[in-house]
Amino acid sequence: xxxxxxxxxxxxxxxxxxxxxxxxxxxxxxxxxxxxxxxxxxxxxxxxxxxxxxxxxxxxxxxxxxxxxxxxxxxxxxxxxxxxxxxxxxxxxxxxxxxxxxxxxxxxxxxxxxxxxxxxxxxxxxxxxxxxxxxxxxxxx
Numbered sequence: 001x002x003x004x005x006x007x008x009x010x011x012x013x014x015x016x017x018x019x020x021x022x023x024x025x026x027x028x029x030x031x032x033x034x035x036x037x038x039x040x041x042x043x044x045x046x047x048x049x050x051x052x053x054x055x056x057x058x059x060x061x062x063x064x065x066x067x068x069x070x071x072x073x074x075x076x077x078x079x080x081x082x083x084x085x086x087x088x089x090x091x092x093x094x095x096x097x098x099x100x101x102x103x104x105x106x107x108x109x110x111x112x113x114x115x116x117x118x119x120x121x122x123x124x125x126x127x128x129x130x131x132x133x134x135x136x137x138x139x140x141x
Contacts (some may be wrong), residue, residue, distance in 0.1 A: 008039045013057040070124050074111040086114050
């Protein structure tokens, strides 16, 4: 492989051999210039014709877990408006929200609960888990 054409990136797996030694080696390219397997290290050895690159493998990363927001912006806005309406009825302040299969329950500090049929909305909220307004990012004034 020509040095000018060398397309190394951090995380690549490089299989190489030293020109004057036996053995084939594999290293993961590091971001640190202090590391033996840095991009700089490979390029220097190639320039000095000390190694020959056999192959470069670039990993394909798959998301296995991702933190999701509990509510979309539309869901937040919907709940903020609904909370304002409920609190204007003077039945107390909303101090929690819980989701069931088909409903969202607004839990008031007075023990009164209101529910809203939700359909497929609010899918990131766990069923039957009580959330505070802060956890859901609902600062209602």
